[in-house]
Amino acid sequence: MRQRQWLPFAAIILIGLLTIGALFILFHKQRLEAELSTTGSDMRLLAEYRDSTLLAPNRTLEHQLALRVHLLRSRPTPYRGSHTFIDSLGLWEPATFVRYSRSELSALGKRQTALFSRIEAVDTAQTVLFLSALFLSILLIPLLLLYLRTLRQRLHLLEKLEESEARYREIIEHMPDLIQSVDAEGRFVYVNRYWRRVMGYTDEDLQRLRIWDILRPDQLPKCQSLFEQVFQEQVLLGVETVFITKHGQEIYVSGNVTVRPDPITGKPVTRALFRDVTAQRQQLQLLQYQEALANTTSRIAQQLLTSLSPETLAPSILEQLGETLNTDALYLVALPGDVPQPIAVWTRDVEKASLVAATFEQPCWDLLRPLWERLKAIAIVEAVSEELLSLSSATEANTPNPLLARGTQALLWVPFVRQGQLWGFIGTEDWKQPRFWNPTERTALESVAASLLFTFDRIHAYRELQRFAEDLLQARNMLEAYAEELRRANEELQERNAEKDRIMSIVSHDLRSPLSGIRGLAEILQTEEALDPSTVQEFARLIYEASEYLLNLVNDLLEVARLEQGRIQLQLTETDLCALARSTFRFMEGVARSKNIQLVLECPDSPVVALVDAPKISQVLNNLLSNAIKFTPSGGTVTVRLQPRLENGEVEIHVIDTGIGIPQELLPHLFEKFGPHQRPGTAGERGTGLGMPIIKNFVELHGGTIQVSSTVGIGSHFTIRLPYRCTAETAPSASSSQSTSIPVPPS
CATH class of the missing domain: 3.30.450.40 (GAF domain)
Structure with missing residues (x-):
């Protein structure tokens, strides 16, 4: 309807424009016709002067100058031919002038033809414009009638619009939403009745209020930025902020803001419709709080589980x-x-x-x-x-x-x-x-309490189970250790049984040979040979030696058995080791003299008193001296040296001989029972094979050690180290020593 009411005015304007265009075309046509007339005159004059030159060549210069004056005179339209032609008039020969005149006539003819065509086009356009203006003039009458009708309808619509606006204002005023309009400077242009009732401000308050005065302080930066943005983008959706009422209450609002020209002043103003979402926001905050509590309790439960x-x-x-x-x-x-x-x-x-x-x-x-x-x-x-x-x-x-x-x-x-x-x-x-x-907070604490209690119970059960597993593992380890001990005991028992069988075999052999000899000698003594006193004496000596060997063997076996069973107990007394060595020397004196072996004892001047079991150490020295004499050839030397080592708290006993020595491959087996080291002495003496193990056990019972070094053909060197305890009065001087040599004359 609004577009149709402009049709009469548009038709009038268009008719005026068409009329002006027709007049302009008419003026243009007249100018083209004048140019066509001038061009025709120029062509006629040029043809006349060309013909005159052909008839009177001697007057060609006069004709050219006259033609130039004519073409350069004042005229309605300029000359449309070649200016080069005009400039050259008066300079050409008759033939040249005639030739160029023909070219110029041809160019002017083409120009005249073009002017005829343009004049025809202008005539056509003029006719069309006049006909269009006539047609629009005829149409203008119904358009004017239509405009009058439209104007009457518009007046009727304005009345309806006023009624509708009154209804709309009534709706806006009583809508349960905050509706406001603010200009670019932040002043309130309009607020509805619900806005005034909720915010508590009067019309007088609104006169001095600005939009910034009703915002919570922390919302100012954001709202100022949004205020500038809405004037640029013309619309903002989903704006959320917080208003402060006249009584200081916070109201959370959410809505849309647009910018439109004010219908009265025409200046751009904001139009905003906000809804009070305080209750929804509180409900949302409660839901978020409950969700945060649920997430926290769930996270705590997960942490406790792991x-x-x-x-x-x-x-x-x-x-x-x-x-x-x-x-x-x-x-x-x-x-x-x-x-x-x-x-x-x-x-x-x-x-x-x-x-x-x-x-x-x-x-x-x-x-x-x-x-x-x-x-x-x-x-x-x-x-x-x-x-x-x-x-x-x-x-x-x-x-x-x-x-x-x-x-x-x-x-x-x-x-x-x-x-x-x-x-x-x-x-x-x-x-x-x-x-x-609130119940949610109580539930959260109860959930955490339940999780903690469950975790404490679980950890308690886990620790009890862990202790039970450790007890089981300890029992298993003990059983495995006991089984391993039984296995080792079984292996040791088997080894001992094997050793016992081997020893019994050796002992049986060692017992059988002397017993067989004694039996044989006894049988001989029952014959007539026993009547010879010298024979009886020799047999008696042999029987004594065999029985002595058997007695030594039995004693050594008993000693070894007591050692292995741990039934040997040391009776420690303060003993002078030098005196003990001298006693042993006197005991072995006869044996050494029989083999022409010199015994040498080296002792300090003062007594070497140590806390030892004297009989056991005497047996150690006796066995070592016996072995040294046994394996030392006639004319050899056996030396016993006692050296206190006060700085080490021990005393050393060295037994050195110049005998046949021990092969290196037999040294590792030297202290084994009935080991492969058993050999007869230099005079065919036999041993029981148990002396060296007894020596080693006795020394170790005293907390000492025994070492041996030997070279075949040179001799052997045994070193015994025993813990040395002595008083200040009995402590020997490290520099004083005494060597006692006991020479044994040849037998």
Whole structure:
């Protein structure tokens, strides 16, 4: 309708434009016709002068100059031919002038033809314009009639629009939304009635208010940026901010903002429709808070499931839960025997941690007996500042309430229950304001308490199982060790049985040979040969030697048996080792003399007193001297040297001979029973094969060692080291020594 009302005016304007165009075309046609007439005159004059030149060539210069004057005179239209032609007139020869005149006539003819065509086109355009103007003039009459009709309808619509605007304003004024319009300077242009009722401002207040005055201070930077942005983009959707009412109440709003020209002033203003979403936002915050608590409790449960030490993890758990609850203190307390024992304490203010820990000490804990009695009844304990003040009034004046000392405004204790018995509790406190704990917060604490109790039970069961497994492992190791010991004992028993069989075989052989000899000699003594006294004496000597050998063998076997059974006990006495060596020398003197062997004893001047078993050391020296004499040829020497080593706390006994020596391959087996080292002496003497093992055992029983070095053909060197104990009076001088040689004359 609005477009149709402009049609008459458009038709009039178009008719005027067409008329002006027709007049312009008419003027242009007249100019083209004038140019066509001038061009025709120029062609006629040029043809005349060309013909005159052909008839009178001698007057060609005169004709050319006259033609030039004619072409350069003042004229309505300029000459349309070649200016080079005009400039050259008066300079050409007759023939040249005629030739160029023909070319110029041809060019002017073409120009004249073009002018005829343009004039025809202008005539056509002029006709079309006049016909169009005539047609539009004919159409203008119904258009004017249509305009009058449209104008009447428009007046009717304006009346309807005023009615609709009144209805719309009534709707806007009473809509339950905050509708406002603000200009570019932030001044309020319009607000609806609901806006004024909710915000509490009057029309007089709105005159001096700006949009920035109703915003919460922290929203100013964001809203100023959005205010500039909406004037650039013309529309903003989903704008959220916080208004402050005249009475200081916060209102969360959300809506859309557009920019439109003001219908009165025409200046751009914002038009915003906001909805009060305070209740929805509070519900959303509650849902987010519940979700955060659920996530925290779930995360804590996951951490506890993977932890083997909840005691060390407890501070971190309390910190996470305290940050989510936005509380000031959290603590985990066990109650063994109704005595509080804090497991972990977390406080937002670190300086107050000691005050929280002091709560669970005597006599502070006694002051909280009313709360403690409720906790013993397996009930959730909740208290606010009024109840805490009543506790304070009931306490003694010299014992301040620990809760009030740290400014507790609200308190919540959730008990731990294991098998119907109170195990402990988890508590939280708010120091900022009185707080009523909602069911979600109680449920979160109960969930954490259940997770902690389950974890403690699981860890307790795990540790019990671990101890049981360790006991089983220890029992298994003991069984394996006992089995290994039995195996080694069995192997040792088998080795001993094998050794016993070997020894019995050797002993049987060693016993059989002397016994057979004794039996044979006894049988001979029963014959007539026994009548010869010298023969009887020789047989008696042989029988004595055989029986002596058998006695030594039996004694050595008994000694070895006692050693292996551990039935040898040393009778330690302070003994002069030099005197003991001299006694042994006297005992072996006859044997050495029989083989023409010199015995040499080297001792310090003072006695060498040591704490030893004298008979055992005497037997050691006796066996060593016996072996040295046995394997030393006639004319050899056997030396015994005693050397106290005060710096080492020991005494050394060296037995050195110049005998046949021991091969190197036999040295490792020297101290074995009936080992491969058994050999007859230089005079065919036989040994039992048990002397060296006895020597080694006796020395080791004294805590000493024995070493041997030997070279075949040169001799052997035995070194015995025994622990040396002596008094200051009996300590020998390291520099003083005495050598005693006992020469044995040849037999």
